[in-house]
Amino acid sequence: MLLFAAKIIGFTLKKQLFYKNILSQFLLNLFDLSLQINGFPIKKAEQILKGIQAQSEQAFETYVEKKKREIIDYHIQHNTFYNTFTHGVNVLDWNSIPIMTKRDLQKPLESRLSDAYNLKNVYINKTSGSSGDPFIFAKDFVCHALTWAVIKNRFGWYDLDFNCSKQARFYGIPLDKKGYYKERFKDFLSSRFRFSVFDLSDAAFEGYIQKFKSSSFDYLNGYTSSIVQFAKFLERKNMVLKSLCPTLKACVVTSEMLFDSDKLLLEKQFGIPVINEYGASELDLIAFQNLENDWQINSETLFVEILDDTNQVLPLGEEGRIVITSLYNQAHPFIRYDIGDIGILSEKSTTKKPILKKLIGRTNDLAVLPSGKKAAGLTFYYITKRIIEDDGLVKEFVIQQTHLDTFKIIYVSSKGLSEEKMQQICDEMTRYLEPNLTVLFERQDALERSKSGKLNQFSSQIKQPS
Structure with a gap:
């Protein structure tokens, strides 16, 4: 558009190239630009993340302890809800800090925000409710930008860039008009095309095939179960997706359990690496499969513990409840927050590089x-x-x-x-x-x-x- 206008106005070739360069930069950084426009300082967040990652293992241990102390002190001083929640607790003893659950947070959001924050200067979203305890939560703008900085960093391990890598997105989409077009616009800004998971018929999958043939997708991303169904369709058709769409580099599955047999099926029918992601909207990206095939936990912005039924920290290698502290969210406390999942930390975990050995399921998925x-x-x-x-x-x-x-x-x-x-x-x-x-x-x-x-x-x- 800028280049066309420059030609009409009669700008010199030098000026035309100048505006062409501006347009190229605009398109190349559309995702980052959309975050900036919405108030999320992604460049600042990426600098913070880079500084955290540059620390040595020993320095990292000091960093984590410092951030734990800072975040709990902040919320005790500036958050009435959390001050009441921890009343009488010795904050110098981390193990005495009470465990938070979703049910503790099922009260009006305004009553849970810290002093400097209100409904207009925070990022607000709600959990899916898949755990049975949905609730609305908030993050301050820097915290939310850090969430995206971590996600971008992990996808970068596989040469995927949110600003320019084209995503084949297997997610749901709101059926109401406003919600539908809002998601489509977000898809446009994020360089992705959405395949709805509400229709997994063979006829729908035939349409998917045509879209992959005509598009230069870099990766697939979405709910495990729907992507597995697409792979089964390809298996019945004796097709490999990479041969239909040669630009594909990887497949990232999320939100639902990925079984070993399904991973083998995906790798066979897609012809690309399959990456397992684990996250929670109210927190951050929790774990992401690294290049060594380990489920590496996000230790930069989160502190993850595995606890037993009496809230005692378990040794590495033992199964227990996953409890997480958000180290940067000043708007809303998530401190020793029981996410409702059961898992095991690997024996080879370190403070800087903890490894999730196994994710077993949700605590409310237990059958008696x-x-x-x-x-x-x-x-x-x-x-x-x-x-x-x-x-x-x-x-x-x-x-x-x-x-x-x-x-x-x-x-x-x-x-x-x-x-x-x-x-x-x-x-x-x-x-x-x-x-x-x-x-x-x-x-x-x-x-x-x-x-x-x-x-x-x-x-x-x-x-x-x-």
């Missing part, structure tokens, strides 16, 4: 059995998955616990499961868990997803004690 035994809900999903998908008939499925001894498997398939398959599943449930469990099967045309497009792989309707 008639004997009193507890099992992670994804155990049922995993047991069933090995049997139910081996012939390729079942596209996807979810499991619901409807009663203490009853589980319903809802699946999408071209035809019903055989009696043999159903008996195999029942036998495996008995072998891995306990006898006398009732398993019901229900075939549907499509699975119900949340408004965001996520698929809740396991859910329990049993009321569990708080």
